[in-house]
Amino acid sequence: MSDSRSLIIRGGQSRRAFLRSAGAVAVFGGAFLVVGCSDDDRKSMPTPVPTRPGQAKLYDRLGGKPAITAVVDAFVANVAADARINKFFANTDIPTLKMHLVNQIGEATGGPEKYTGRDMKTAHAGLMITKADFDALVEDLVKALDQFKVPEQEKMELLGLLGPMEKDIVTA
Numbered sequence: 001m002s003d004s005r006s007l008i009i010r011g012g013q014s015r016r017a018f019l020r021s022a023g024a025v026a027v028f029g030g031a032f033l034v035v036g037c038s039d040d041d042r043k044s045m046p047t048p049v050p051t052r053p054g055q056a057k058l059y060d061r062l063g064g065k066p067a068i069t070a071v072v073d074a075f076v077a078n079v080a081a082d083a084r085i086n087k088f089f090a091n092t093d094i095p096t097l098k099m100h101l102v103n104q105i106g107e108a109t110g111g112p113e114k115y116t117g118r119d120m121k122t123a124h125a126g127l128m129i130t131k132a133d134f135d136a137l138v139e140d141l142v143k144a145l146d147q148f149k150v151p152e153q154e155k156m157e158l159l160g161l162l163g164p165m166e167k168d169i170v171t172a
């Protein structure tokens with residue numbers, strides 16, 4: 001069970017441990033690149049993975065596009081069911097949003113996908129998203145990662161990629 005697909009059936013931390021680490025990573029995880037930037041910004045970005053010599057790319061450790069797609073599907077379903085923040089998405093084209101999220105995560109984790117959506121500042125401008133809204137969304141993502149039993153290491157790395165986006169998304 002050492003291939004990347006096994007990640008979605010390994011792991012098994014408690015929900016509480018998951019949420020605790022998610023909070024810590026959302027706040028402190030900043031060692032990775034920020035994705036979702038403009039083309040100009042992206043040109044100057046470092047390659048995100050592998051993070052250590054000899055280590056497989058995070059993309060592959062997560063299970064590649066099928067696993068990322070499954071996590072994004074569950075994540076968006078969790079957001080849709082989350083009364084704290086689902087109002088934000090009332091007029092959003094959900095299939096397009098999912099496509100952008102899969103490409104964004106794929107690109108950020110070292111996969112072949114290319115993110116073609118707007119940069120994070122532009123996409124969230126005017127939505128008046130608070131820190132509480134942001135934390136709720138991260139919680140919904142952690143829940144999705146939990147559903148697929150993504151191990152602690154990969155979960156922390158992924159959250160570490162997304163956490164630094166907060167400064168461009170939270171505007172209220």
Ligand code: HEM
Nearest residue numbers: 085088089092100101104117118123129133134137162165
């Ligand atoms: C790290 C956290 C987040 C990431 C990675 C993220 C990523 C994205 C991406 C890739 C898009 C698509 C951009 C495009 O259409 O060009 C998007 C759109 C959107 N995001 Fe986020 N987002 C995050 C946090 C949030 C939060 C906290 C909220 C609100 C609670 C939110 C609400 C929205 C909405 C409503 C749209 C659609 C805007 C529209 O339809 O025009 N996002 N986000």
